Amino acid sequence: MGAGFHRPAALGTLIARALGLLYGAVMGLPERPMRAAQARMRGGRLGWLFVAPNLLVFGVFTFLPIVIDFWYALTGGAQLLPQDRPYVGAENFRSLLACANYLDPTSCERDLFWYGVWNTLKFVAIQVTLMIVFSLLTALVLNRRIVGRGFYRAAFFYPVLLSPVVVALIWKWILQRNGILNATIQGAGGNGVNWLVDADWAFFWSIFVSIWAHMGFYTLILLAGLQAIPADIYEAAEMDAASPWRRFRRLTLPLLTPSLVVVFILGMIRAVQIFDEVYVLTGGGPGTATVYLVQFIYQTGFAAGVRQYGLAAAGSLLLAAALLLFTLLQLRGLKRGAP
Amino acid sequence: MPKRDRLVALAAGFVCVACPALAADIRIACYSDGNECPSQKEMSAQFMKENPDVNVIIDEVPYSAILQSLPVQLAAGNGPDIGRITAFGTLEPYFLDMSPYLKDAAYWNKEFGKQLAWLRNGAQDQGIYGLPTQTTVTAAIVNKSLFEQANVPLPGPGASWDDWAAAVDKVAKATKLPYGMAWDRSGHRFAGPAISYGAKFFKPDGTPDVIDDGFKTMAGKFLAWAKDGTIDKDVWVSSSGGGYRDAFSEFQNGQIVLYYSGSWQLRRLIDQIGDGFDWAVVGNPCGPAACTGMPGGASFVAFKETKNPEAVARYLDWFAQPQRYAELMSRTGNIPAHEGLRADGTVKYDLSPAGTAAMQGFVAAAAKLSPAAYRLEGYKYNFQIFNPTAARLSEAIAGQITLDQAFARIAQDVADALATAAKK
Numbered sequence: 001m002g003a004g005f006h007r008p009a010a011l012g013t014l015i016a017r018a019l020g021l022l023y024g025a026v027m028g029l030p031e032r033p034m035r036a037a038q039a040r041m042r043g044g045r046l047g048w049l050f051v052a053p054n055l056l057v058f059g060v061f062t063f064l065p066i067v068i069d070f071w072y073a074l075t076g077g078a079q080l081l082p083q084d085r086p087y088v089g090a091e092n093f094r095s096l097l098a099c100a101n102y103l104d105p106t107s108c109e110r111d112l113f114w115y116g117v118w119n120t121l122k123f124v125a126i127q128v129t130l131m132i133v134f135s136l137l138t139a140l141v142l143n144r145r146i147v148g149r150g151f152y153r154a155a156f157f158y159p160v161l162l163s164p165v166v167v168a169l170i171w172k173w174i175l176q177r178n179g180i181l182n183a184t185i186q187g188a189g190g191n192g193v194n195w196l197v198d199a200d201w202a203f204f205w206s207i208f209v210s211i212w213a214h215m216g217f218y219t220l221i222l223l224a225g226l227q228a229i230p231a232d233i234y235e236a237a238e239m240d241a242a243s244p245w246r247r248f249r250r251l252t253l254p255l256l257t258p259s260l261v262v263v264f265i266l267g268m269i270r271a272v273q274i275f276d277e278v279y280v281l282t283g284g285g286p287g288t289a290t291v292y293l294v295q296f297i298y299q300t301g302f303a304a305g306v307r308q309y310g311l312a313a314a315g316s317l318l319l320a321a322a323l324l325l326f327t328l329l330q331l332r333g334l335k336r337g338a339p
Numbered sequence: 340m341p342k343r344d345r346l347v348a349l350a351a352g353f354v355c356v357a358c359p360a361l362a363a364d365i366r367i368a369c370y371s372d373g374n375e376c377p378s379q380k381e382m383s384a385q386f387m388k389e390n391p392d393v394n395v396i397i398d399e400v401p402y403s404a405i406l407q408s409l410p411v412q413l414a415a416g417n418g419p420d421i422g423r424i425t426a427f428g429t430l431e432p433y434f435l436d437m438s439p440y441l442k443d444a445a446y447w448n449k450e451f452g453k454q455l456a457w458l459r460n461g462a463q464d465q466g467i468y469g470l471p472t473q474t475t476v477t478a479a480i481v482n483k484s485l486f487e488q489a490n491v492p493l494p495g496p497g498a499s500w501d502d503w504a505a506a507v508d509k510v511a512k513a514t515k516l517p518y519g520m521a522w523d524r525s526g527h528r529f530a531g532p533a534i535s536y537g538a539k540f541f542k543p544d545g546t547p548d549v550i551d552d553g554f555k556t557m558a559g560k561f562l563a564w565a566k567d568g569t570i571d572k573d574v575w576v577s578s579s580g581g582g583y584r585d586a587f588s589e590f591q592n593g594q595i596v597l598y599y600s601g602s603w604q605l606r607r608l609i610d611q612i613g614d615g616f617d618w619a620v621v622g623n624p625c626g627p628a629a630c631t632g633m634p635g636g637a638s639f640v641a642f643k644e645t646k647n648p649e650a651v652a653r654y655l656d657w658f659a660q661p662q663r664y665a666e667l668m669s670r671t672g673n674i675p676a677h678e679g680l681r682a683d684g685t686v687k688y689d690l691s692p693a694g695t696a697a698m699q700g701f702v703a704a705a706a707k708l709s710p711a712a713y714r715l716e717g718y719k720y721n722f723q724i725f726n727p728t729a730a731r732l733s734e735a736i737a738g739q740i741t742l743d744q745a746f747a748r749i750a751q752d753v754a755d756a757l758a759t760a761a762k763k
Contacts, residue, residue: 111748287733299580302407305720305722305723
């Protein structure tokens with residue numbers, strides 16, 4: 001019995017040793033070629049070899065499309081293939097930026113572009129602000145020891161898992177003329193509202209739905225940030241008789257700033273790129289009340305009978321430039337604000 | 340087994356294995372208004388039995404994929420061999436002329452000539468690029484039950500759009516409906532009534548000239564109806580750009596009295612409304628210039644990048660023969676584009692009494708289409724007229740721009756699109 005008892009342990013050791021040898025042999029395989037490469041490549045050039053596959057993928061799928069985008073922006077016509085497109089210089093940019101009064105899109109050569117610009121700016125300002133406020137409030141509540149905390153955390157995160165098209169369709173069923181919301185209002189004796197046909201309401205719902213769909217993600221980031229703040233700081237503040245508001249203002253907010261900046265930058269980039277949910281929900285309507293920049297790019301480049309790829313590419317470059325500028329300004333502001 | 344026999348058996352086996360590989364594949368991008376693609380699939384099985392060297396693969400895609408993805412696929416050289424399409428003009432550079440492969444090109448020209456012209460690039464072009472699989476016509480469909488409930492008589496033949504607007508408004512008020520009528524959100528739908536009110540869309544020299552008195556008159560009426568609630572403005576306003584939206588569900592749910600759409604809705608009318616209420620096709624209300632809607636229709640067109648042009652032409656020629664074409668029309672409930680079949684009434688439809696009456700209504704409406712409507716439908720860049728019309732009229736209805744601004748924008752959008760298309 002005793003020998004039998006030890007046998008499996010000995011067998012286990014044997015197997016472990018064999019696996020160890022095999023692992024060593026496999027891992028040792030590249031040693032020689034790597035040493036040879038190190039001997040031939042001086043300085044930090046071996047690092048390039050390691051990042052080369054990633055760089056290749058990045059180059060082909062990110063950098064090359066940017067270069068192609070520049071070419072399309074500088075060419076005209078409706079031809080798809082780059083070599084068939086006539087060079088027009090800055091004509092597409094000129095056309096997009098030609099406006100008698102930038103505040104009045106109807107005075108612009110490309111009015112839809114400027115409707116998109118102003119709607120996007122309005123959307124970003126309101127949506128990002130509200131998103132941060134609600135995400136922060138939700139994270140603060142979910143960080144407390146409340147009953148059913150796990151359930152609430154999952155419930156707030158759940159919409160993030162849904163496809164934007166599903167999100168938009170769900171809300172369309174709720175908000176359309178004969179939708180659930182109007183049925184409820186009418187059932188309670190009220191008058192239904194044409195939520196998606198009234199310009200102001202449609203804009204409001206585009207923001208609401210976007211916040212509902214994405215808030216969980218940002219809440220999660222802020223929750224992680226809150227949990228990283230050491231509890232003893234709060235204990236010390238409590239002993240100093242600091243009020244909850246003072247603790248929040250003097251401790252929580254400053255220590256949460258890095259997380260808030262991440263949320264701000266990510267939220268802003270996502271808000272500037274808003275398209276899918278709103279396109280399915282309102283189609284950009286009523287009129288042009290919820291046409292955003294990405295929809296202009298999509299409609300101009302892909303949904304029109306005669307596709308104006310050059311204009312769409314120029315629009316996307318202007319959008320990218322604006323995004324870059326915003327992000328740099330935020331980072332600069334963050335550096336200035338850093339202790 | 341002697342060595343020679345073994346070799347023969349081996350060779351035979353090899354040939355059998357290679358047989359399917361030698362079959363010509365024909366890939367078709369097909370969209371359905373009703374049951375067109377399933378019907379095409381079923382009949383293609385018979386074609387493949389008779390032509391074992393051809394393998395037909397039908398990819399059923401949404402209409403939006405035909406409008407948006409197919410042009411990109413074709414430009415990139417990855418298109419299908421055949422596509423069921425409606426917007427012919429912009430895809431014309433990719434069409435394959437099947438004439439050299441057809442047994443009897445004269446038969447095609449005789450029976451499908453009117454719609455084959457829509458696929459051609461000008462009057463000089465005599466190519467045969469596809470098989471028109473339906474003739475469609477826009478027309479008004481009414482909810483007769485609502486008229487009866489309201490005790491309002493149906494306006495008779497020759498009634499104008501104003502007469503119909505007044506009648507449906509009375510019915511809507513009497514039956515407590517929010518709107519009297521709804522038109523599909525489409526510039527194509529708007530064009531017929533505009534032509535009835537004198538719109539010509541072209542200058543005498545053939546260049547587009549969209550904004551004229553007839554167009555302005557109809558647009559003014561349309562806007563006024565949208566403002567006073569005669570027309571369901573939601574259908575037009577609840578989207579932007581030239582995007583299409585139909586109002587079938589509103590009609591199906593008994594929420595509107597008159598629905599302005601077209602013959603391609605017949606299957607849905609029969610299957611989804613059935614005898615839920617009494618409905619009827621009343622043709623096209625009149626204006627001072629005509630009582631016309633717009634023609635239209637999808638075609639199976641051949642694309643020149645196909646590796647099997649002969650097989651493609653053989654396939655479409657098989658469907659073009661009267662008996663099979665009649666069967667296809669019967670299965671799909673479409674008005675034939677085949678002149679002979681349309682004239683002699685050979686096609687037997689298995690339709691309900693309401694469906695049969697509706698089909699007769701659509702055929703009667705097709706007979707009254709104005710030459711201006713055919714001209715516009717045959718224009719290569721007609722979608723560059725239809726899309727801005729829908730987009731800008733919607734903006735005017737939404738109150739973002741005035742009607743005059745909408746006219747100026749439509750003219751500019753059309754000119755801009757044509758200039759882009761002309762840039763080489």
